[in-house]
Amino acid sequence: MAQLFTRDTQAIFWNNNISAIQRMLDYDYTIKREKPSIAAIVAPTAESKFQKFFWGGDEIMINLYKTTSEAKKAHPNADVLLNFGSFRTAYDVTMEALDMGGFTTIMITAEGIPERLARKMNAVAREKNVTVIGPATVGAISPGAFKIANIGGTIENIINSKLHRAGSCGLVTRSGGLFNELSNIIAINADGIAEGVAIGGDRFVGSVFIDNLLRMQDNPEVKYMLLLGEVGGTEEYKVIDAVKSGKITKPIIAWCIGTIAKHYSSGVQFGHAGASANADRETAEAKNKAMSEAGIYVPSSFNDLPTKISEVYNKLKADGIISEIPEPAMNTVPKTRRSKQFICTISDDRGDEATYAGFPISSVATPDTGKGIGDVISLLWFKKQYPKWATQFIETVIKTVADHGPAVSGAHNAKVTARAGKSVVESLVTGLLTIGPRFGGAIDGAAEHFKYADDNKLTPVEFLNHMKKLGIPIPGIGHRIKSLRNPDLRVVGLKKFAAEHFPSTPLLDYALSVEQLTTSKKDNLILNVDGTIGILMVDMWRALGYSEIEIDEFISSGTLNAFFIAGRTIGFIGHVLDEKRLAMPMYRHPMDDILYQVDMAEEI
């Protein structure tokens, strides 16, 4: 590809480096990019799932992932990895990404990665045709399209140095600090840069001068190149060879810094780790001379570089190779911005009509819309439009769990509270607060344990042993009176619905094989209604394409319990209203129903 980055390029940023990412997003906003240049952030130790950033005066959220592979899976089009891992981790992060594939460019910022690891990483990347920028670099920029992290500095400097839109120069440097300086010099003496790369200061870097210059030779936006080399190494000679052989035909301006080094025999390390001349031809002088002889434009000193740039630029302009570049319109990032305290991603009441996940309420409320309460739940709970079979299943569950008579503990509590003269809401929450691991919790538990068994390919016997070791009865198995011969008709109904409408029911099938084993021990150890609901919910989510990790998160966050809470609320309110209607008096438990055994407290 002739261009390193485009306006559509998106990156995965490894390490939640908030200020660097914010600078990228400010740049994106300024140049009016449609999508942010960061698609995802990998933050292995982060607790939260997203990070807020400013987008102009507004805020956006960027997803955080624990691993590069999760981030890449969720954002397959992000083909640039910005590896901000430390010198201890940068190698592993790069190698994992290379192994994973799907990245065209990897930038590595860490300085001082062990040389052998840097060499290996660079060799593997080259083999896989991945462009590595760095290590030990501030990055690269395609002005007007994509900018890596801190390169270019502040927004003010970016605009002063004309880094907000493509110019004509292709810039390659080793040093990151001088990259910025040269952008400024080129903006003052010419029309800015079309693409720029700081290749990095370590001895072993991935893409070297020649790699970047050859790409720029093919990039029609680049009309001439500027190379800033350093004392040490022989990379500049590869450029000379390419000029001599005609591989590079665009004009190159070049200068190697470090002419001072000749005055000091040894022991003084000038500049970067890569900057140390081991032979005469590695000195800055020799390289400047050789480049000049090859027809490259070499100034007499760094101080004269601006004159040389202006000379080459004006010549190309006079020849009609460079034309005037129109200045594009820009957004202005507000000076003061306030971070928002609350975030809402499910509904919005700012427009004409409030919406549920983008759908105006009227578009889901009335019967003619064809939408039911299952659709509303899928929008507000999952921010997705579930297919009909799934919303109908949700409704079936809600209806199935709506009530189970007055004797269960939650309903009983609600009734007692109502009889104490409390309001509907007070009585209702008393009932709801009873819901937990013992009351209603079997749905969660069944989903969790059966899914664990299925995920780990346990046979029914192994599963039973596993639960025995945990010391808990299998949630979702067993009924007070029902058995295989006298089945629970609610379960029969759920199973029938699933058989007719679910694409497949792998977890239910597994649970039924477990049921065969348990009922062979005792007749009433059947898969009960809680178990069936929990298990079929997992099957539903699997059929809807959720990942196992996402389903595990639904289970651990209590989403299954939420179906029970929503459904049973209907029943509790019924019981409370029933008490109000009957105007029942205050309840006092009969004393003869209590076993009293109260000993005198001992003195200790």
Added chain:
Amino acid sequence: MAQKAIREYDAKSILAKHWNKYFPDFTYAYETVLVENGTGLKDEAKTKTWLTNKALVAKPDMLFGKRGKNGLVLFRDNKPGDVTLEKAASWIDEKAKEKQNVYFSFHGDTPDGEPKTDFLTQFIVEPFTPHAQEEEYYISATCVGDDDVLYMSAEGGMEVEENWDKVIEVTFPITATEDEIEAKIRANIPADVAGKDKEGFAKFAIGFFKAYRELNFAYLEINPFVMQGNKIELLDMVAKLDDTAGFMMTKEWGDIEYPTAFGMEEKSPEVMAIEEADSKSGASLKLTILKPEARIWTMVAGGGASVVYADTIADLAGIEDLANYGEYSGGPTTGETQFYAETVLDLMTREKDPKGRDKVLIIGGAIANFTDVAATFTGIIKAFENYAEKMKDVGIRIYVRRGGPNYEKGLKDIKEAADRLGLWIDVYGPETHVTDIVRMAVEA
């Protein structure tokens, strides 16, 4: 700098520590000690009986070669192989007593160039190993370009350089597998290695190269090693480590020291203090004193920019005017910058210019990517406040040029502070070419 030389003693210790892993078919006695003087050697002899029982060889272990040609290898008293503990101890004391001249390069046996003169402080002592010339071999490995290169020769010892055409070079890409390495080494054993020793040589070379790779040596040379059946002696070794790998090699290398090369000037306390601050900081602080009596001092931000300033001063003023080289970068704190600035100001204000001119302080830098210019300048201003009187005594003209985050405030602050303190200052921003202040200072 990533590649650092280590002592011969440490190189041998590292190989000995991993001997069975890389050289399971060979034995190595690892009889070697590092001492500073004769008393130290006699102390070692209390626990290491071979020092008393065997004839010895003693030589300095201070990162320089050509010790034989410099007459600094003790292996004979009256005849080769008769050096006793007593003799070795007295020889060491004699050599350590006063500064020694050491030549780093020779034409044949004639020294070439100027010698370095310094005290010898570290000596390595080992048993004398009687052996035949044909049992000596040469082997080394290093990185050339992007590849590792293994050098092998049947001619070891002092003759290797004269016989460099007999050295076999084998090149390996970094991605070479163990099988590929083995096959390639076996296919390239020097022809001069005796037929009966070829298999042994191959095994040793394979282990050597693996050790070089896996233990993160940047350079490893044994010249010569002696192979007698399955018994190996490492007569002379040179090694450099890639110190950036230190964090993953703590166990493999043990407690390693990177000594200053023989004859290098002892680092001044100021330079050592900056080095210590640098090692404790996430930012980078570097200082080298080139010529403390010179007129132009620099305090430049950024690795690349600092080189450009040094180049330009050499070009426009001449090398004799440049007092120091250094840089600060990577977002140092205000406190770190103040410390750095005070160190430079302290050095700069010790003497007046011998010709009575004003001194020049270049506070330069490119346009920073993320370093907060105002914050770092606050540190420099605090240093000005502490050194203003001395600076005025000596006579200093300050030239400032800088850009980057918050640079307007930084430039305004430093100008105000200098004016308030009565210091001569000129201040420029990114509109001025980065090194133009050098021209201004020189032309003034």
